[in-house]
Amino acid sequence: MLAFELFLAHCTVDKEVMKMKKKFEGKEEYLMRNGALLLEKQVASSEGKGIAIKIFTAEELNKATYNYDTSLIHSRILSTVYKGNLDGQLVAVKTPEGLQVSDFMLEYFLNQAVTQIQINHKHVVKLLGCCLETEIPILVQEFIPNGSLSNHIMRSSVPFSWSDRLRIANEIAGAVAYLHCVNSNPIIHRDIRSNNILFDQNYIAKLSNFGFSVVIPSGKTGTEFRVDGIFEYMDPEYIETSKLSEKCDVYSFGLMLLELLYWKIIKVYPFIVEHFITKMKDGYHGQILDGSFVGEQAQRQAYTTLASKCIKYKGEERPTMIEVAKELRRIRGIIP
Structure with missing residues (x-):
């Protein structure tokens, strides 16, 4: 079972306790909400057979992009993509930076994660994982250097x-x-x-x-x-x-x-x-x-x-x- 599925299962068991809390810290709230939505979309799109998605923490991506150093911006097409380094591997960190937060954008980024994780083809950009601790999830993909x-x-x-x-x-x-x-x-x-x-x-x-x-x-x-x-x-x-x-x-x-x-x-x-x-x-x-x-x-x-x-x-x-x-x-x- 996925790490965030275990987390959600725990949250389900303790849901009454959760209701007693007036407010969660931002990243905890986003993690629960985005994790639940991601799991729901996975189940719906794959008839209950979810595929494991690696979950990165916000701290890991901050470190990989040197706190989102603007000199590492690789492209700005609908989203802002940073060139990052995770444990020696070059990655593309795809953020909703500069975009208006909306249900559409939340759906748009979650949809990429759910769909792209199902695909393993040499002519499709590979999804490596995502971060759920932000208002709109952040995607981590293989780094593609030579533009569109x-x-x-x-x-x-x-x-x-x-x-x-x-x-x-x-x-x-x-x-x-x-x-x-x-x-x-x-x-x-x-x-x-x-x-x-x-x-x-x-x-x-x-x-x-x-x-x-x-x-x-x-x-x-x-x-x-x-x-x-x-x-x-x-x-x-x-x-x-x-x-x-x-x-x-x-x-x-x-x-x-x-x-x-x-x-x-x-x-x-x-x-x-x-x-x-x-x-x-x-x-x-x-x-x-x-x-x-x-x-x-x-x-x-x-x-x-x-x-x-x-x-x-x-x-x-x-x-x-x-x-x-x-x-x-x-x-x-x-x-x-």
């Missing part, structure tokens, strides 16, 4: 080579296919976009940020959850029907394929989706704006055909992520 795909697109005037872009698409497709199939209940990421694709020391792509992720229990229709995500990347059919499924991730992945194709961020340049659809209707398979596509015609046509299938309005007309991953492997094998 969106940063590289926005800051680099020279795009990645086409072979690298195909490789990145392959790596993330494999990760998402794994999420959909690893458990009896599929994990829907709901936030696949270039911001959430990080690069390790060898520029291997890893999927991150599971704050919007949902595990769909068996027997559920996918309409039990509120509609969530980043609007520009959300499946339009999902927005209309509120029905969540694996095909929602397929749509978002298709938009990521366009970001790799055009080397532009859809949130900044939303017109590229319409531009792509128009070009495909006109028969211009694989026209790319940055002019760097060096693949042969067959490769170009196969890639753009796949992207167009992924962003079909109706989910039933889109391929599964297993089919997407298989097709991308085939495309990479076409010799330019």
Whole structure:
């Protein structure tokens, strides 16, 4: 049994004693509340079969980040991530620093912990544990040093080579296919976009940020959850029907394929989706704006055909992520 489960069990036995106390010290109060919520979410998402999560103390993370030294800030995308050192291991300490405390943020961070701990894949950022002693939990992940795909697109005037872009698409497709199939209940990421694709020391792509992720229990229709995500990347059919499924991730992945194709961020340049659809209707398979596509015609046509299938309005007309991953492997094998 997990350390915090033992703690909660003890708290349950002594709940009458707890009620007699007017107020707990902050970190004790947060630990009990967050621990209970985390356990509840684990049980709900894994049908009672919780997975052990290492619990770090606030003191350990203070020490790992030298009291959150601002010189160790690694990134500020929705959360503030510090580069830390825990017993000689480099880690990313993901804090809600600078964010307004709310039920949404509490849910967002707990959701990452519950979902990410279930995933063990070489192209998914690994969760090492979390701290529950703060108002919003703090996450501890493996340290990924080379930024996000969106940063590289926005800051680099020279795009990645086409072979690298195909490789990145392959790596993330494999990760998402794994999420959909690893458990009896599929994990829907709901936030696949270039911001959430990080690069390790060898520029291997890893999927991150599971704050919007949902595990769909068996027997559920996918309409039990509120509609969530980043609007520009959300499946339009999902927005209309509120029905969540694996095909929602397929749509978002298709938009990521366009970001790799055009080397532009859809949130900044939303017109590229319409531009792509128009070009495909006109028969211009694989026209790319940055002019760097060096693949042969067959490769170009196969890639753009796949992207167009992924962003079909109706989910039933889109391929599964297993089919997407298989097709991308085939495309990479076409010799330019």
